[in-house]
Amino acid sequence: MTTTAQPVRTAVLEASGIEKSYRHGLRHRQNVLRGADITLLPGEVVGLVGENGSGKSTLMKILVGALRPDAGTVSIAGRLGYCPQEPVYYERLTCDEHFELFGRAYRMSQEAERRSRRELYAALGFERYASTRADQLSGGTLAKLNLGLALLADPEVLLLDEPYAGFDWDTYLRFWDLVARRREQGRSVLIISHFVADEERFDRIVHLRDGRT
Ligand SMILES: Nc1ncnc2c1ncn2[C@@H]1O[C@H](COP(=O)(O)OP(=O)(O)OP(=O)(O)O)[C@@H](O)[C@H]1O
Known part of the structure; x- marks a missing residue:
């Protein structure tokens, strides 16, 4: 056997x-x-x-x-990614600026951060809000941004x-x-x-x- x-x-x-x-x-x-x-x-x-x-x-x-x-x-x-129940964000930053900031915090290269950001915009369908400030986003789009930030570094x-x-x-x-x-x-x-x-x-x-x- x-x-x-x-x-x-x-x-x-x-x-x-x-x-x-x-x-x-x-x-x-x-x-x-x-x-x-x-x-x-x-x-x-x-x-x-x-x-x-x-x-x-x-x-x-x-x-x-x-x-x-x-x-x-x-x-x-x-690595750990976390999405709290209430989205956490900086009111004055755009979606793109959030990704840049988190990419730096995760110590990602600029190229890796941009690639991951593009994939997440496409996967969750919110690229048109790339240059919109967080305080002007709807609740659902804010939730997408939060999920995207949690996923950015592929935890x-x-x-x-x-x-x-x-x-x-x-x-x-x-x-x-x-x-x-x-x-x-x-x-x-x-x-x-x-x-x-x-x-x-x-x-x-x-x-x-x-x-x-
Ligand atoms: N910071 C806090 N101070 C005091 N009590 C708290 C605090 N956070 C939560 N609680 C209490 O602890 C219990 C559990 O809360 P928790 O938010 O963990 O439950 P949950 O299962 O996630 O609830 P839900 O399904 O409503 O989101 C609740 O009775 C809540 O009132």
């Missing part, structure tokens, strides 16, 4: 035993996360679901390092907090094409989602309930 060894896929993101509570006033403490674990393998597209207020955004903020957990560990291998791990809430149907489909391409390239994506209809688009779904996964 011959056996074929399966390649071991090492996790690109691993979080275990994550606990987090918020203080409300002097006496009340709300335990939001009570030992949540999450793992992402290369090329996996995982959905993070749970009812409103279950702690999905809190967990994602801890994964990206924007919030410190009370307990638990997080390790990430490679191994992409974390998205309800990324398509403001997208029209065509953009929603473009978004899932883009996610499918990332999966093919062995990139990993974690998406907070509320749409039951999206369940079949994920390789795996992680439920957050009572502070645990």
Whole structure:
């Protein structure tokens, strides 16, 4: 009998035993996360679901390092891209200027940044806003800009907090094409989602309930 060894896929993101509570006033403490674990393998597209207020955004903020957990560990291998629920932008900068700024922050060459920017404009369909200032963009276009900035440096791990809430149907489909391409390239994506209809688009779904996964 011959056996074929399966390649071991090492996790690109691993979080275990994550606990987090918020203080409300002097006496009340709300335990939001009570030992949540999450793992992402290369090329996996995982959905993070749970009812409103279950702690999905809190967990994602801890994964990206924007919030410190009370307990638990997080390790990430490679570059990280993050799209928060509320777009973060500089009002006076155009879309092009945002890409230039982030390209420099990611230490990309000018050529690599421009190539990636062109691909993202085409993939998400917002090139016509290249020279428009962020404070003049619609909510959906701002969401595209935020997603584009998270993707600019081709991160191994992409974390998205309800990324398509403001997208029209065509953009929603473009978004899932883009996610499918990332999966093919062995990139990993974690998406907070509320749409039951999206369940079949994920390789795996992680439920957050009572502070645990
Ligand atoms: N900065 C904060 N200070 C105090 N409480 C907070 C803070 N951020 C979140 N919370 C509380 O923690 C709980 C979890 O919030 P979180 O935003 O993580 O949930 P969620 O699952 O992402 O919710 P939704 O589906 O509505 O976006 C909620 O009860 C919320 O009110």
